[in-house]
Ligand code: 13P
């Protein structure tokens with residue numbers, strides 16, 4: 425959508441007034457009208473690191489979703505304030521694992537006699553509570569760009585992994601990158617007694633996958649991969665690892681948003697690409713690389729934007745920056761001290777991965 429010139433000018437003026445006091449982070453799935461004001465853009469991993477690398481900024485404005493802002497608060501100093509321009513920008517995947525459900529799951533694992541062998545690995549896309557649970561039980565956080573390293577580390581600490589909350593990233597990493605079989609994985613359904621699993625199934629499994637998924641990436645289908653291959657001969661299919669296993673298995677390349685961008689930067693002129701990730705990013709890449717004669721299409725035209733990423737729009741950003749410029753702190757995201765200390769442990773384990 426074209427940006428309203430008046431709002432663009434207001435955002436620019438407020439940002440200029442704030443100067444070094446503000447640092448704006450933008451996830452790759454953000455709208456163009458927002459991304460133009462980001463001091464840095466990145467995938468979840470890069471943004472977590474970059475947030476921690478700006479100790480002089482009083483305000484970190486996080487153009488992304490709630491769990492990213494929480495992680496930034498955990499990783500920044502106490503006097504830095506992390507601000508989310510719209511508090512309704514959550515993530516449906518992160519909401520699929522609550523602290524109560526995960527505590528109950530741990531009881532189930534304990535009763536099956538395996539809790540001591542299990543290392544939790546939680547995807548960045550989870551609440552601070554889940555990250556704290558992970559830290560408390562000796563586990564680590566991962567993102568889509570370091571999931572294999574996180575699993576390698578976890579299997580050095582224990583025999584089994586409880587992977588939260590994205591079953592697809594967990595399964596894709598285990599099978600595609602670690603050589604496990606689909607039979608090594610079981611799915612724990614928090615809405616069923618004992619997760620819908622017998623103690624024997626739990627004892628036999630190497631990967632216990634939480635039954636969560638991304639409502640955007642979960643909609644790409646094997647048919648969309650077959651269709652695009654029939655329609656565009658020679659096309660390279662590149663998808664995010666939050667896609668279903670059958671989609672990832674049929675794709676040519678798989679990786680995080682940052683990986684996708686790098687792959688397209690390195691692609692030769694004349695090459696053709698079908699991308700399975702969020703639409704704001706795919707459109708931006710299609711426009712950017714059209715000039716270099718790289719043809720980029722969206723893998724499945726029926727898949728929509730991430731509605732919560734899209735909640736951060738230019739009006740919300742203008743309101744946020746103008747409020748901060750007037751000395752009014754709005755929409756601060758704060759994680760309580762106890763949660764923060766354990767969540768930080770888990771995040772720091774991730775940052776220390778080789
Ligand atoms: P990455 O940017 O780490 O690939 O994450 C994708 C995502 O879904 C974030 O919500």
Ligand code: SF4
Nearest residue numbers: 515516517638640730
């Ligand atoms: Fe959550 Fe999926 Fe949206 Fe990422 S794209 S914020 S995982 S719903």
